[in-house]
Amino acid sequence: MSIRKAIIINVKDNVANALVDIKKGDVVRLDIGKMHFRLLIKSNIPFGHKFATKKISKDEKIIKYGEVIGKATNDIDAGEYVHIHNVIGLRARGDLEKTKT
Amino acid sequence: MEFKGYLRKNGVGIRNYVGIMSTVGCSADVVQKIAQLNPRVKPIVHHQGCAQTPPDILNVENVLINLALNPNLFSVLLVNLGCESTSLEKIADAISKVKDVKTVTIEEKGMSEAVSKGLEITKKMCTESKKVKRKTFDLSELKLAIKCGASDTTSGIVSNPVAGRVADMIIELGGTVVFGETTELIGAEHVLARRAVSKEVADKLYSTVSTIEKRAMSMGVDMRGGQPTGGNIRGGITTIEEKSLGAICKTGSSKLIDVIDYGDRVTKKGLIFMDGPGRELEALTGFAAGGSQIMLFSTGSGAPQGFPIVPVIKASGNPYVCSNLSEHIDADLSSVFYGYETIDSAAKKVMNQIIDVSSGKLTKAEILGYDGNFDIYCRGPVI
Numbered sequence: 001m002s003i004r005k006a007i008i009i010n011v012k013d014n015v016a017n018a019l020v021d022i023k024k025g026d027v028v029r030l031d032i033g034k035m036h037f038r039l040l041i042k043s044n045i046p047f048g049h050k051f052a053t054k055k056i057s058k059d060e061k062i063i064k065y066g067e068v069i070g071k072a073t074n075d076i077d078a079g080e081y082v083h084i085h086n087v088i089g090l091r092a093r094g095d096l097e098k099t100k101t
Numbered sequence: 102m103e104f105k106g107y108l109r110k111n112g113v114g115i116r117n118y119v120g121i122m123s124t125v126g127c128s129a130d131v132v133q134k135i136a137q138l139n140p141r142v143k144p145i146v147h148h149q150g151c152a153q154t155p156p157d158i159l160n161v162e163n164v165l166i167n168l169a170l171n172p173n174l175f176s177v178l179l180v181n182l183g184c185e186s187t188s189l190e191k192i193a194d195a196i197s198k199v200k201d202v203k204t205v206t207i208e209e210k211g212m213s214e215a216v217s218k219g220l221e222i223t224k225k226m227c228t229e230s231k232k233v234k235r236k237t238f239d240l241s242e243l244k245l246a247i248k249c250g251a252s253d254t255t256s257g258i259v260s261n262p263v264a265g266r267v268a269d270m271i272i273e274l275g276g277t278v279v280f281g282e283t284t285e286l287i288g289a290e291h292v293l294a295r296r297a298v299s300k301e302v303a304d305k306l307y308s309t310v311s312t313i314e315k316r317a318m319s320m321g322v323d324m325r326g327g328q329p330t331g332g333n334i335r336g337g338i339t340t341i342e343e344k345s346l347g348a349i350c351k352t353g354s355s356k357l358i359d360v361i362d363y364g365d366r367v368t369k370k371g372l373i374f375m376d377g378p379g380r381e382l383e384a385l386t387g388f389a390a391g392g393s394q395i396m397l398f399s400t401g402s403g404a405p406q407g408f409p410i411v412p413v414i415k416a417s418g419n420p421y422v423c424s425n426l427s428e429h430i431d432a433d434l435s436s437v438f439y440g441y442e443t444i445d446s447a448a449k450k451v452m453n454q455i456i457d458v459s460s461g462k463l464t465k466a467e468i469l470g471y472d473g474n475f476d477i478y479c480r481g482p483v484i
Binding site for chain 1 (some may be wrong): 173232253254255257258284287289290292314317318319320321322323324325328334337339340341342343346347401419421438439
């Protein structure tokens with residue numbers, strides 16, 4: 001059995017998780033529900049980290065487990081690395097409360 | 102399904118320890134000294150119990166009483182300093198209704214006298230404890246605590262879903278599963294609330310999560326870096342919402358029966374949520390005080406620690422961790438990660454491990470002695 005390189009958890013998700021270290025320029029096969037597609041990876045993605053499975057615009061919600069996990073701070077291309085450099089959380093943001101007052 | 106445990110007045114234990122417990126941080130040295138001289142006893146030390154606000158002192162007393170009542174303890178020696186805020190008498194009285202408890206006070210005649218008195222008492226307690234033998238009990242007697250720690254991406258896709266399946270199996274067999282880590286519900290509470298048995302339980306869940314979120318926000322910063330932790334972020338988790346949505350996979354699919362306060366005794370059957378922090382040191386204490394005799398701990402990057410009086414089974418789905426940290430991981434779930442094994446099949450194996458450990462088999466943390474530390478969660482300042 002070949003090792004899966006990446007996994008999408010829920011059909012609503014716009015990110016996938018790398019199950020191995022994936023190199024920029026690799027093409028990975030992704031399966032979710034009845035959908036099967038191949039995606040060109042545009043950044044090095046470390047084991048366990050995420051990449052976008054479709055184009056995500058700035059301020060668009062990041063969806064994993066079928067739920068909102070944060071929002072994009074930049075436009076993110078399909079196949080691009082998704083992590084703390086381009087995603088912020090929406091909860092427990094005491095820093096935002098401070099700016100409001 | 103059955104296991105072999107020890108019958109107590111208030112349930113069934115899976116270990117038969119004599120515990121020595123400090124009622125305040127200042128008496129910990131004497132507890133450790135007695136335990137060094139009599140290695141058959143379990144030292145239970147922490148940093149709390151004095152110079153705290155009255156609600157925290159009450160909380161510390163409640164947790165110490167409930168920890169002592171954990172059915173894994175046969176009897177308990179309490180060691181206090183003498184001038185602390187917690188009431189030795191109150192703690193001892195509550196314990197004495199269920200099991201044998203004795204006390205030693207350091208400020209009466211000093212450390213040497215306290216150690217020699219403590220040694221004499223615990224020697225007798227150990228002799229008494231040997232008279233109790235394991236008997237067969239139904240698995241429904243178990244209160245399994247489920248916790249995740251040092252989480253990474255594999256936690257949400259492998260070890261937490263396996264733990265969730267185990268939780269469902271325990272509950273289907275009539276047992277109890279308790280989980281906590283309120284911070285790690287932030288962003289996932291709406292998913293869990295759908296499974297609440299009543300609107301009242303759902304509301305309690307929302308208000309508990311909101312309280313801890315507001316406390317974190319009162320620091321005026323983004324929580325990221327503290328939760329998710331640096332290790333979580335290195336493991337691929339980007340936000341608290343992502344961590345929480347992965348964390349709740351360990352709760353399975355059963356109805357949420359109740360929401361209880363930190364360190365309170367779990368009295369209902371089924372799936373129970375206990376308020377408390379995500380940090381191991383304090384989270385596991387709450388579950389042990391709740392009456393959990395055994396814990397299943399799902400880990401991504403490999404948190405090795407157990408708990409002084411409760412066996413902790415470590416499970417990981419990270420193949421690198423299962424291989425590099427095999428001395429700490431009891432349940433290697435890497436076959437699920439690779440897709441060679443189903444979550445169901447792995448969960449059945451973990452159930453068998455739970456039965457074995459409940460019947461006396463030692464966990465890796467117990468064998469290594471990586472189980473000495475814990476603390477009590479307090480909400481107010483040290484004053």
